[in-house]
Amino acid sequence: MAKRKTKFICQECGYESPKWMGKCPGCSQWNKMVEEVEVTGAARRGAFTHSQGSTILTKPTPITSIETVNEPRILTELNEFNRVLGGGVVKGSLVLIGGDPGIGKSTLLLQVSSQLANKGHLVLYISGEESLRQTKLRAERLHIASNNLFVYSETNLEEINRTIDSINPSFVIIDSIQTVFHPDVTSAPGSVSQVRECTAELMRIGKTKGIAIFIVGHVTKEGSIAGPRLLEHMVDTVLYFEGERHHTYRILRSVKNRFGSTNEMGIFEMKEFGLEEVENPSEIFLEERSRGAAGSTVVASMEGTRPILVEIQALVSPTSFGNPRRMATGVDHNRVPLLMAVLEKRVGMLLANQDAYLKVAGGVKLDEPAIDLAIAVSIASSFRDKPTRTTDCIIGEVGLTGEVRRVSRIEQRVQEAAKMGFERIILPANNLGGWTGPKGVQLIGVTSVSEALRAALGE
Template sequence: MAKKKATVFVCQNCGTESPKYLGKCPSCGSWNQMVEEKVPDKTDSRSRISMSGKASKAEQITDITIEREERVKTDLVEFNRVLGGGVVPGSLVLIGGDPGIGKSTLLLQVSAQLNNNGGKVLYVSGEESTSQIKMRAERLELRGSDFYLYAETELTAIQETIEEIKPDYVVIDSIQTMHHAGIDSAAGSVSQVRESTSTLMQIAKMNDIAIFLVGHVTKEGNIAGPRMLEHMVDTVLYFEGERHHTFRILRAVKNRFGSTNEIGIFEMKNGGLVEVLNPSQLFLEERLSGATGSAVVAAMEGTRPILVEIQSLISPTVFGNAKRTASGLDYSRVSLIMAVLEKRAGLLLQNQDAYLKAAGGVKLDEPAIDLSIAISIASSYKEKETRPTDCFIGEIGLTGEIRRVSKIDQRVNEAAKIGFKRVFIPKNNMDGWDFPDNIEIVGCTTLADGIRRAFS
């Protein structure tokens, strides 16, 4: 009988396993990512057993009772919105973001608020000592009675502490620092991250403990570790923003208990993160009146409409090929709209460099922003400014038509609330709802018609 191999080579980028070393991963194509690891012991039991000794078993849905409240709300309305209405007991939430962006600060504030609302919290840190965490808590003026700090990386010790304290909420900062004794590889490797997350998932599900995991990100902006990590957890949140700017965006990219693509806006201050309840006004407060290359769109982020300024700069190219740059916007979408502008609206853009961005650091990727992108490009190209009280909503087809978009009433109502006087929408979106009295609705059929009426 052939001898069982004791080691396997695992790609640290995607988790693909190979019996022999490969310079290039056959799955993700990464070079020099195959690391030799010992094959974990498969003899241990995988049945779910709670702290009370109750084993998991099949039950009829009519016999299952919910013993705790469905959601627990924090004092941060924006955080509750991103989670879908509050923290779900027994959920596993993964929060990723760049170093220094404020992940630990956010979770420390949330932990203190959950503790003040009657929950017992265990904050586990593998990167800081308990005294360092206490210093940050004092700076943020956070207090608590059943709030435990624990500096540990060994997962077995953490599991024993959870069984002893029996907390309602657990924070693991970070999952890449955790080490499982049954896996003979370095902390942060694919095997360690996968096994640690699996153990924490069993603890969360069997004991109704909400567990928050902090995840490091790669230089591409993805959470480090195997892609399976995001599939295992219930919710994946990304904390975005620039370290040198005060505003932060918490974005949900996966949520089993709520809407995806929800965002929450926060501002980093000396006393911690403060939520921004009116992000539309935030994104528009520095807009220059009379500037060319600017157009405002009412975009939907999950269930919330947000007004964002689209900026464009069109200038003649000095090289043979025109340059296209997009920040916060999809590059392919920008190229497509510029092609339609040239073919259907008569704008000669093939010898023009184009630079576009969504102001405020927000990322937009929905069809309804097409018309505002086209208007901002036309404004910069023609050197004609749009009215500061105009808003543009609509999808552009390849034949130059303006196509209908969803949730038009919520978008227009948000524009009217901020003070816009005129909004351009697809002609097919004009029927079936009541317009606000304080705003003019302009229905557009084609892109050329929309451009003509915007600058008339």
């Protein structure tokens, strides 16, 4: 009997080595190398191979002679879900959805499955974590019942493949990819080899048969999808389902999309009978805003193609430690000391002995430079203990020399602020040319942080 060949694979990044190493050279993580048997045979079939083993023959073709078919996207009844996908579900696409346990991934996909089934599409929901009765109980709670929705409890990928061949569905949901295993791969389900081979096989199934496949992925304690980073590169779309388990609002965020924008965000609210979309997220994020409180400002941030108004709160207080504390939630924590340095150097505020705490209300994460000016005004408002006007919206990027730089899509931001009832918009002066603002809204152009503080705080 021939000796089985083994190798050590990093469970974090997929790096392979013939011998064990304590530190992975690929991702520099410790104690992530696990011994696995080398994959051979059927599990190593080439890309785009039929389940029976016959390979689709292709040859180099001039790009001008390739015919394309513009197939319409399939829309669900959740407009927020359609928005994040880039306008609907694409046939033959492979979509990966990750999120914390209990956040509502299975609920979201079961609702989407029911909506697609009600439109006449054949949907196969494969659960590797729940039995058929458990899935049925979840469906009854969500008032889901359709003859076009098939539920299947299986983890063997070959059995799943045979079932797909037999019923020929238009959509397949795999919940979750960490529970599915390929019998030709000897490692345990959820390992790097299993996740990689199973995802590759599902990709072949979806591309060759034109089936849209959704797969659920578990996340690690750091918040990234469990398994090798290669998993996110293989699929067409990567979505993250975020939110606090103790709050009702959920955020579906796109981080990769071959068929649309990578910055789209959808807002949902978890209720007794499932998830409901939030059509006006700006109203939700501002409904509990304190009136007349120092350290609170509103900024119009772009999430993909949608402007969203969110509240930025700052608290500045004298420190009792040798080194002042700088903490931030919802924004890059390195942005707070940078903007505080600008305020100290360019405006003259003595912030070196002050603790600073910054938070974006509502659990939203903002990462665009257009929120810089709102953060700076919030910090100055808390430090001076002077509240800003409740009808002010502040937009702008701040440079290290204290200048306020132009931002993109200013018309959409101003229109959203005007729709929510804001009367004054403090924005970069370079953004004022070439367009006119809405009636009843005063546009105040500023060129520096000092001008912005004078306009917002009267300094």
